[in-house]
Each structure stands twice: as structure tokens, then as C-alpha cells.
Amino acid sequence: MTDLFTTYTGNILQMLLIALGYLTFFAVAGLLLVWLERRIAAFFQLRLGPNRVGPFGLMQTIADALKLVSKELTGTERADKFLYNLAPYFVIITALLALAVLPFSGQIQAFDINIGLFFLTAVSSVGVIGILLGGWSSNNKYALIGAMRSGVQTVSYELSVGLSLLTMVLLTGSLQLSQIIEVQKDGWLIVQGHIPAIIAFMIFMIAGTAETNRAPFDLVEAESELGAGFHTEYSGMKFAYFFLAEFINMFIISAIAVVVFFGGWLSPFGITDSIPWLGVFWFLGKTFLVIFLMMWFRWTFPRLRVDQLLTLEWKYLLPINLFNIVLMAVIIWLNLEIKF
Amino acid sequence: MSNQEIQENLTELNLGIVFSEEPAQYLTLTVPKENLHFLMSKLKLVRELSFDYLFCLTGVDWGLELGVVYHLESTTHRHNLVVKVMTSDRENPVFDSVQDIWQTANFHEMEVFDFFGIKFNNHPNLKRLFLPKDWTGYPLRKDYDDPINMIIK
């Protein structure tokens, strides 16, 4: 039995099992998030939302997923077939890759590299290539406009995501996610870093929402302007990949926020020190709270216009961010952090 | 300005204007089509008249003649005027466009062209507005006949 995990084939088997576990989690979480979004939307809109299939309508998204799987895959006449088919996988695989480094608890982390945070930001920005490919190859003007907007948007807001995380890295001194959480045993980073940390969190949430292409930054889809934006010409399972990837990306952005600002799987009063596996629930609970915040944005705010989107980033967020890094540096230099 | 004054004012222009004698809601006049554009620009530009609001432009098939009825209002003086113009040429009816005076005429003249086949000189974009480009005939004319689509009682 012990041999199995030490031999070469054993290693491969181990990897496959973990990958399968992650895939299962990914599928379930995606469907659950879709259900959650619909229930929350209904809650904001004085409706009931899905409540017929299964308890609280939990099976509704599974029914929808089955429907999407069984649908015909249509495409446009003169689309670039290779790129057109490649694009959804690009988007979904990058979303999956990012999941690998997330620390669900002290023990449950597939891949704890020393540049974890850097890896996360890098991987999450690759997804835009899929969107660009999809929009470009669809042979549809709406899709093209959507894709171009996506490119502009992600390139701009990537900066803010990176810089706001960099502000916090000043505090932790490490890019490794487990290290970042370790530092927070003296208090969550948003408390340790107080004023600059709160500013960084706000900027991160704005930029993160923009990076996942969700309202109020959903110019990429903007159904009242562009029909369905970059995925206008996708149907069936290929569309579902884009759709699921959006929700997984939202999960990832929220998870990063939790790890970097809210102590990851750490609980208040050190409960997780004695019972480590409880960390999973703390981590997921905090993540869902941040996700709820993002859904709240979506169902209350109108959409920005494309020039306002860029103005917000380049004229406001970026200067504030640069100033914020200096402020954080000064605070660390003067030892003004709050530590318990 | 009262209807009486408008009438006097316009008679002075010597454009061959005929005022309607029948009792009507608004002061109504008929103008020869050569003088239409001149009269219209006067109506808009003369300060005492300043009919700046063309609120209705109607094409009418009078049976023998085709014509256009313009309903005008002045937003400063709040008086109204109805201008009619007619032609007995049913094959190739042409009037001067007034879309340079009131921009709203642009769309309304397209509509009249679509339904009555009345052409307008100097209109920038005269084309079928509602009906398909390959439609034959002008449906709101009295002699239009379409035995398939029209139900006549």
C-alpha cells in the first residue's frame, strides 16, 4: 500500500485522483454559483427565482446543464473553425489552472509554489486570449466589438489587480500563499495594513469585477448593446464553458481577496489551530460572502460606457494605487501596522 | 397674430394664395406649387409669423389631384396655419421639399413618397420608408388596387 504512493505510477495515479477531485469540485461549485446568482438576483428583483426542481431549486442548474449538453452546436458560415473551437477551452482551462494554487485549508492545497500570487494573476489574465480568439474567429461584428472591449478592459485592469496585490505583498514579504496566510495569524491583513489595505481592497474589488467581466463592467457582453458580445455565436456546451468560466473566475477573484485580505482559512480566535480541517468551511464561507458582494454589484449598478471604464482605470485607480503603495511602504517603515 | 392679420399679411406677398372660405378649425390656404418653397421659407422666417413648428405633413389623394397638407404652428405666437398644395399630374407629381426649413419634413416626405409617389425636389434621401424597395404602386392612392391583400366592403 505504501509503495503505491511512492512509485512512479503511484505518483501519476495520485495526481489523477487529485485532478479528478478538483474537476468535481469545479463542476459542482460552478453549478452552485449559477444557482446562487439566480436566487440572489431574484431576491434583489422581488422575484422567487428557481424553486421547482429539487429542494430550493438546487437541481435547476443541473437540468440546465443537461439541456446545454444536449443542444446542437451551431456556428457561423465563415468562422475560423480552429480558433472558434479552441477559444472556449482556453477560457475554461485557465480558470481551472488558477484553482490549483488556492489553499482551501492548511492541508488542502494542490500546488504551493513560492510565487503563488504571481501565478494567480498571470494565469487569470490568460483567459482574455480565449475571449479575443472567440470574438475574432466568430465572423460577427458584435462578437468582434465585444472581444476588442475585453482586450482593452483586461489589459487596463490587470494593472490595478497586480498593484493592489503588490501593496499587500509589501506587508507579507512573500508571494507564497501559505506564507501569506501564516503572516495573518497576527490579524487579517486588512486590519494589519489598515488605511492603505482598505484602499487596496476597494481597488482590488473594482478591478477584480472588471477582470471577470461582470456588471457594472460587463461591456464585453453588454446585452443591450451587443446582443451577447463575444459569445454571440456560441451555443450548447461551448457557450456553457464560457458561462461556467465566468463563475469560476468570480470564485477565484473572491478567493484571492479572502487569502490576501481576510486571512484565508484562518478563523477568528484560532479555532482552526486545533481542528485544521474546519479551515475549508471558513475559507468557503468568506469566499461566498465576497461573491455575494460581487453579485450585489451586478444587480444594482448600471453599466459603464467604454471610455468611462478606461477613464476610471487610468485617471483614478492607477494613480491612487501608486500612491497607495508608497503609503503602505511608509507605514511599514514606521512600524505602524496593527498586530495582535 | 389673428387669422385676419395673417391673411392680410400673406395676400400682400402676391403668390397666388387662395384662402379657404369653408368654416374650419384652422386658417387654411392653397398655394400654387411653384411658390410653395418661397411661401414656406417666408412663413418660417418672417418674425411676425415665425411658423417654426411643422407638426403634421399629410399626403392626400383628392381624387383628381394629388396634394400635400402642411399643418404649421408658431411656438412663439401660438397661431396655426394649414397650407395645401396640389398637382393634377398623377404620373409624375413633384413638389419642392421643405426639409431645409423644417428638419422633421425629411422623414414625413419620405412617408408621403412611399404612400403616394409624390417626389420632392432637393430631398437628400428620398426612398421607400415603410414598404419594401421592390413594392409596386403607391397604396394610399385611391386608385391603388391589390385584390389579394385588400379587403373592401
Place this chain on the structure above:
Amino acid sequence: MITTKIEDRFKTEEYFINMGPQHPATHGVLRLILTIDGEIIKNVEPDLGYIHRSIEKMCERDSYQQIVHLTDRMDYLSAHINNEAVCLVVENALELEVPERVKVIRTILAELTRISSHALWWGVMGMDVGALTTFMYAFRDRELINDIFEETCGARLTMNYNIPGGLMFDIHPNFVKRVKDFIAEFKTKLPEYDTLLTNNVIFQKRTKGVGFLSREDAISFGTSGPVARGSGYSCDVRKHHPYSAYTKMDFKEVLRTAGDTLARYEVRIQEMWESVAMIESLIDNIPEGDYKVATKAVIKLPKGEFYQKVETARGELGVFVISKGDKSPYRLKFRSPGFSNLSALNKMIVGGKIGDLVAVSSTLDLVVPDIDR
């Protein structure tokens, strides 16, 4: 030294894009052919006629009672006011004096229709700029009005409650109570419209200074209703050519001078408050009396030309009747407010972005069957 300009090296081209006839933002089957340079709109050309039913030609065949029913299908969101326009033109031509009761009931229903139409517009406006929740809020309030209509005249949208000479039947005994309940309810809900959308920073940024229409252009393009009043042009038919109960009523005409999308938005929101006040002043004073005067079974208008304008939720609806003394009009023209408002779209939007077009066309409050007729 490099002398070539950037424009020469990276040449850009304008391209066409079809917005509609099936598009979420055109609210029906309106087709806009856009000429675009990147995101900037160079030209907008509406292509109409996808829902043209030749109502004017049908009117030349139908009796006046039948024509009333056709008008429902034009601007279906202010169906009651459209009906009223035709009834008024017939009554004026016949010199028929309708009872006071009829006038007051017509006016209350017209104002309810206006609230219902503006509420729907508000919901759709929010959706167009990306705030999806507004739509459900608007429908919550609109539902109450539709229930009142349903109880009174049996229909929720195409009401056909007006007939030449009065109303089809008397109001439902519950009518007064339900309208009062609705007004009390709606007064608490209307501030939510402001907190949810109007005061939102993003919304203000999206609308302020966008889609400017000067007062001169507003008049020249023949715009009317909230579109014109947002440009500071006082054009309320209820004020300038009063009909029904508006002759004796005191109400404010809502005017804004900014001429942009936000001004048109504010005019409509404010008009809902005005309509609420109007209904409040009328609902307790419905005079007793008949609900209609007898007309002949076959109405024949005297020879002549008759014009009647009314203020629908979208603006000035004109009905121009040329009668030769028959049971059907010789020629009947509907001057629809949406048609003239749409013609100003190109002027307002050129130089704006695609996102602006959606916001601007939303404040024009286009109802396509009204434009195509």
C-alpha cells in the same frame, strides 16, 4: 524625420453594423443601420416598416367606431389616450358635448396610462444602461394599474374603453377605492426609483451631457412630449390645446432646459409625480351623470377637415381627418409622436459611443408599432 502621420500608417475604416430588427435595445422590430468608426457612431439610419400594417388605409374603409379599435395597436402603451384622440375628433366634428363625468373618467384613465407607460419606460431605461433590477420594480407598480384597467374595462393593455360619445360602460364600483389605494402605494414606491437609478453615479455619468438636443432642433425636428420638454420647449398639448378635463385643471408642465438624456429622464420621472397629483385632485370629484351620450349607430362626419391633438405618454398624437360626409373618413392621418422623435435620433447621437446610442434611444421611448403604424 518621419513626416507620415499616424493616420496614414494605421488606416482605419468605417464599417456598418445592423442594430435590429431583432435586438434587445431597440424594443421591437426597429432596425438601425449604424456607421461606426471603432466605437464612435458616424451615422444612424433607421430602417422602418417591419411592423407596418397600413392602419391609415384600413381607416379609409372602416367606420369611426372601428377606427378606435385600430388605434390601440399603434402606441399600445398609451392605448387609452389613442382611443381618446379618435373619439375627440369625432365628437368635435359632430359638435357633441359629452358629460362631465366622461371627461373626468377619461382623464383619470389617461393619467393612469401615462404612469404605467412611464413606469415601463423607466424599467427599460434601466435595463438599457445595464441595471437589470429596475425592470422588475417597474413591473411591480405597473401590475397594479393593469389590474385597475382589467377590472374597469376587461382588458389590461388594449383597452377600447372609449367610444365616440363617451365610454363603453360605467366604471366598476371598486374603481375609486382601487385608484386611491394605488396612489397611496405608488407614492411610497416612486422615491425608490430615484434611490435605485437616478442618484446612481454611474447612471448620472452615462446620461449627463449625452445626446444633446437644442431647443431649436427640438422644434425643427417636430419632437414632442418629454423629448421636447427636456430641451426646454414647452409643448404640452394638455396645456396649450386642452381637452377633456384638462381644460379646468391646474397642473404644472414639467420642463428641463439641459436637453440631454438626463433631462429627458427627469422630465418623465417628474411627470409621474404630476400625474399622481392630477389623479388625486380628480378621483374624489367624479361628477354624477351619464357615462355616454347616444350616437347614431352609423356615425357620419360632416364634410370638412378636422384635426385633434392629444398628449400621449410619448408626445403629441395628431389625428387629421378629411371627411366627405361618408361613414368612413376620406383620408385619415395619424401624426405619431414616435415617428418625429425618431427623426431627431441621428442629430443627437452622431459622435457618441454605442453605449450612448442605447441610452439615447431609450429616452426617446420608442414604440415601434406607433412609428410604423
